[in-house]
Amino acid sequence: MDPGLDRVRGVLEITTIIRDALDLPVLAGCWVRGEVTNYTHASSGHRYFSLSEVRGGKSAVIGAVMFRGSARALAFEPASGMDVIAYGHVGLYEPQGKYQFYVEDMRLAGEGEKHLLVERWKRDLGAEGLFAAARKREIPPFPRRVAVVTSPSGAVLHDIENVLSRRYPVEILLSPTAVQGETAHLEIAEAIRRADGLADVLIVARGGGSFEDLFPFNRPEVVRAIAACTTPVISAVGHEVDVTLADLAADLRAPTPSAAAELAAPDRAELRAGLGKDRQRLQDAALGKVDRCRADLDALSLRFRPERLRRRVEEGRQQIADLEERMRRGYEVRTGRERLVLSGLAARLAASDPLAPVRRGYVLVRRDREVVRSVEGIAAGDRLDLRFADGTCTVITERVRHDRDV
Structure with a gap:
């Protein structure tokens, strides 16, 4: 008998061994770069494809699946031939006996590398405490000057000026800068430092755009410039769904530049309405006090009508007369006793007088x-x-x- 036959393993056992072997931390959550091949967008919403790589004369391929829950967050429509970076974990699909990559996030390779870079910056800058809630400051309620760091030629500055002129006219100080390009992050950081301390609040703003367009606001130079500001900073970069590291470092984040202007200054119409309500409350309180005093006076006038007052005066006079009579009687009795005592003392003094x-x-x-x-x-x-x-x-x-x- 073949010696190997004394230990025959079942398919399930082998599958379990392979599955356990794939349970490694390095495969539990990793980024994989490859070319999309055999891409299928199923009617169920799931995406089935392979990731392949050819390098140094060698090639490799791994099957992949992205379920519809994760696929809904895709910022692009994948297609065969695309160079992508995918995040997920490696697992064994036991019914077919094959391992595959379960994708949770996927990005174009060039953009994906920048996403990874932003994640690393976020981790490092967060470790420095630049995103801590404890260092956030309150925006002053009644600013006299608002500094704006943005492009002088874009619509952002115009939107901010319109909102502020309508709500609460203040002096606007522009610190101009480029908001995209290879050196934009250096200009933005310098514009922030240039405006710091010259206004009551500082708005760092840019209109909407792609991840690549907003990338300068993720750079550490911009984040550190915002964190070092002595002036409270409102960040308004991109649209509401766009969140940059500059937003995390700012004291307050606004979904749009117009919203940043609304957060930077109060609405004078609301202030007038509030003053009107306060005036009405004071007036009501004063009138209420007058009404209560009038009621108290009416009550006193009833209590002190002439006939009542006359009767109370007469009662008081009678009480005083009674008291006076009692005092007089007591005085006479006491005085009589005192004259007898004085007479005795005088006789004793006369008897003892040596002269x-x-x-x-x-x-x-x-x-x-x-x-x-x-x-x-x-x-x-x-x-x-x-x-x-x-x-x-x-x-x-x-x-x-x-x-x-x-």
Whole structure:
């Protein structure tokens, strides 16, 4: 028996092995360049074709399919013989036992290379933070001057001038530049730097065009010039569906140049309407205040009618009279008590007055400023001070006689 027959593999097993072998990261999402051959646009909307390449005497071909969901986004109609760049993944179509390329995006080769370049620039510039939302600035609400970076001969400048003159007349400063061509990106960057700081807002604008026409606005020189601006920037490049790297770097993106002019300045008609509404609100508030004050006055006039006021005054007078009477009675009682107390105090003071006896004819005797209360404290020859009711005199004692000696 043939030794190889002891391990026979089924078709499904082999297919599974091939499918797994094709499950490589490099084949899961890649760009492939080749010539379109055998192109078929099916009635279902799917596109079937092959991508072939001949190089160095060798040739290769790979089957490809682009389903209608992806094909709707094609910017051109493919045809056999076209040199294209296609993005997708390689997979195995098991019912037919063949591998093929499942295309999700496809571009003409020359344009496709530029698309790849823009994707790389977008990744690198994004890593520098030039597209970060945190660095976006507000557009000033009431600008006095608007700078415009665009071609002086195109319709873009005319559209912007018309919109601004109609909405909110401001001074327009043109920083002229070419907007397409091999060196357009250098001129655009220089025009941006030239206008920076000379206006309140800066519009970078260009009319619609192909990807190739708008390519200068994807260049890093233009993106860095916008990001470095001290003046807030509105980008209006191409139509609404066109998005360039300049749009991502600007503080605000407008779908068209006319829309950029509308975003750069307010509408004076809307401002007037807003002022009218504010005036009406203030007037309504003032009239409402007057009405409330009038109502308050009417209420007060009812509360203070003459008869009511007279009655309240009479009630107040009566209350004052009652209070006055109570105070008078309390004062008399309190005053009577105070006269009795004062009389007692006066009697006590009179009794303790040392000069009272003197005023009745008695004499107060002092020796050396001490009161002499008995003759035992006096000796012949002592100098004595006699206090009378109306004055004093000094005497010399000649003789002392005590009552016990009598």
